[in-house]
Amino acid sequence: MLEFITNRGDIRSELYELIRCFVSDTEEPKQINFTYIRNDDIILYVAVNEKGYRYTYATSAFGDKTEYTRYDLYINKHGLYRALSEYFGRHLPWGSLTGIRPTRLASRLVKTGVPMQNVASHLASAYLVSPEKAQITAEILRTQSQHIEDRLSVASGAVSVPQKELVNLYIHIPFCPTRCDYCSFVSQGIEKQRWLLSPYADALVREIRFTKALIEKQGKRIFSIYIGGGTPTVLDAPLLQKILSAAYEPNVEYTCEAGRPDTIDEEKLQVINSCGVNRISINPQTLHDATLLAIGRKHTAAQFFQAYASAAQYGFVKNVDLIAGLENETPADFRYSLDRITELQPENITVHTLCRKRGSQNALEEKKSNEYTEEMVDYSVRALKHNGYTPYYLYRQKQMTANLENIGWCKSGFLCVNNVTVMEELLPVYACGAGAISKLIPDDGRIVRLANPKDILLYLDQFDERMKKKELFYKNQFTLIS
Numbered sequence: 001m002l003e004f005i006t007n008r009g010d011i012r013s014e015l016y017e018l019i020r021c022f023v024s025d026t027e028e029p030k031q032i033n034f035t036y037i038r039n040d041d042i043i044l045y046v047a048v049n050e051k052g053y054r055y056t057y058a059t060s061a062f063g064d065k066t067e068y069t070r071y072d073l074y075i076n077k078h079g080l081y082r083a084l085s086e087y088f089g090r091h092l093p094w095g096s097l098t099g100i101r102p103t104r105l106a107s108r109l110v111k112t113g114v115p116m117q118n119v120a121s122h123l124a125s126a127y128l129v130s131p132e133k134a135q136i137t138a139e140i141l142r143t144q145s146q147h148i149e150d151r152l153s154v155a156s157g158a159v160s161v162p163q164k165e166l167v168n169l170y171i172h173i174p175f176c177p178t179r180c181d182y183c184s185f186v187s188q189g190i191e192k193q194r195w196l197l198s199p200y201a202d203a204l205v206r207e208i209r210f211t212k213a214l215i216e217k218q219g220k221r222i223f224s225i226y227i228g229g230g231t232p233t234v235l236d237a238p239l240l241q242k243i244l245s246a247a248y249e250p251n252v253e254y255t256c257e258a259g260r261p262d263t264i265d266e267e268k269l270q271v272i273n274s275c276g277v278n279r280i281s282i283n284p285q286t287l288h289d290a291t292l293l294a295i296g297r298k299h300t301a302a303q304f305f306q307a308y309a310s311a312a313q314y315g316f317v318k319n320v321d322l323i324a325g326l327e328n329e330t331p332a333d334f335r336y337s338l339d340r341i342t343e344l345q346p347e348n349i350t351v352h353t354l355c356r357k358r359g360s361q362n363a364l365e366e367k368k369s370n371e372y373t374e375e376m377v378d379y380s381v382r383a384l385k386h387n388g389y390t391p392y393y394l395y396r397q398k399q400m401t402a403n404l405e406n407i408g409w410c411k412s413g414f415l416c417v418n419n420v421t422v423m424e425e426l427l428p429v430y431a432c433g434a435g436a437i438s439k440l441i442p443d444d445g446r447i448v449r450l451a452n453p454k455d456i457l458l459y460l461d462q463f464d465e466r467m468k469k470k471e472l473f474y475k476n477q478f479t480l481i482s
């Protein structure tokens with residue numbers, strides 16, 4: 001049991017999150033006291049069980065009082081991290097950073113005057129990020145700033161559209177053939193829900209049309225479309241056709257997730273292709289049948305290769321997802337999966353770190369983390385760079401194994417603009433479907449969200465009422481509605 005006492009109730013949850021990166025639920029009892037004292041300088045006392053640490057930060061180093069306030073959380077986490085790191089005798093790859101978007105922090109640093117070439121060293125010294133992670137963050141920032149600005153300024157074909165007029169369209173299909181052990185997404189196993197597919201598709205098509213009409217009425221343009229879930233290809237070809245053609249927009253990046261290889265067949269690929277989709281994501285997660293079975297995915301590695309070969313004939317840009325840190329996999333197992341995928345040379349490879357999110361089967365069963373996860377992720381960085389891939393987006397989640405990250409890699413010229421603009425929150429997201437979350441970015445820089453009901457029956461029942469709320473929300477009536 002962990003007991004955490006602090007006089008900084010206002011930032012308790014942020015400090016606690018950092019502690020959680022060091023201390024797990026199953027470890028022996030720990031008592032941590034964190035005391036903040038503000039005199040001329042800042043003094044932090046941290047006591048972990050019987051050991052105490054004291055750090056002093058000169059406020060003069062942070063400019064005037066207003067300036068200092070901006071650094072308050074940073075200083076407190078910095079001091080807490082130093083104490084925990086010393087007590088436990090280990091460093092975390094992301095140092096004192098607990099946020100999910102280190103690249104956004106890096107981008108802010110550049111905006112506040114840190115030269116691009118100093119971003120990595122700044123992350124390493126100010127946030128105690130490991131040199132490798134700091135380096136890759138800076139590299140991603142460079143790739144994004146080289147490619148994404150051009151794409152944003154010349155969006156929608158050859159027509160130049162101001163960034164503030166662009167939006168991303170997201171469509172959610174909350175069904176999967178079975179539920180993976182690590183899944184906490186809004187997704188239902190298909191067997192008990194099959195009767196809902198057709199009414200869901202009909203409502204979704206209505207919502208897509210409604211949303212696209214609003215986009216047009218507002219004088220906005222669709223920058224990219226992403227059909228995700230869930231597993232969109234769990235739908236049969238006619239339903240898929242209805243949804244994909246309703247969402248279609250010419251000259252934009254248009255992705256359809258086809259995560260489970262066992263849901264892909266020739267008829268569906270033809271539909272996906274004929275509806276204008278130009279990017280597809282096929283995600284085996286591992287190429288070991290025993291692991292696939294153990295994590296609740298009822299397909300084989302052979303089915304992945306077959307689905308991939310069929311999709312390749314259509315000329316889609318292809319993404320393949322893998323997970324590092326799956327239960328009982330060895331570094332050699334992971335290397336095998338990554339190397340076989342790399343041989344296929346998909347335009348995008350995304351390496352996720354296993355995350356034991358609340359609500360997943362993994363978290364419920366309190367399964368032990370794979371101790372080789374960091375080794376696997378390090379290997380993926382070396383191997384993908386060696387094979388001509390560039391890292392282009394990165395994000396972190398809570399409860400990630402070894403406090404690591406997910407990284408998207410691309411072949412030159414194949415950066416997925418949807419992934420970057422969504423992850424970096426560069427464009428609003430107009431989202432359709434049960435559990436889908438729309439996001440607006442008003443001029444003051446806040447992010448405001450509108451969530452559709454997760455429950456499919458509720459989504460269907462409340463449809464008309466929700467559409468009215470959606471219209472109000474998009475007309476800048478920014479209230480958080482869940």
Ligand code: SF4
Nearest residue numbers: 176179180183187230
């Ligand atoms: S395929 Fe994705 S959404 Fe579906 S159960 Fe597995 S992790 Fe969840």
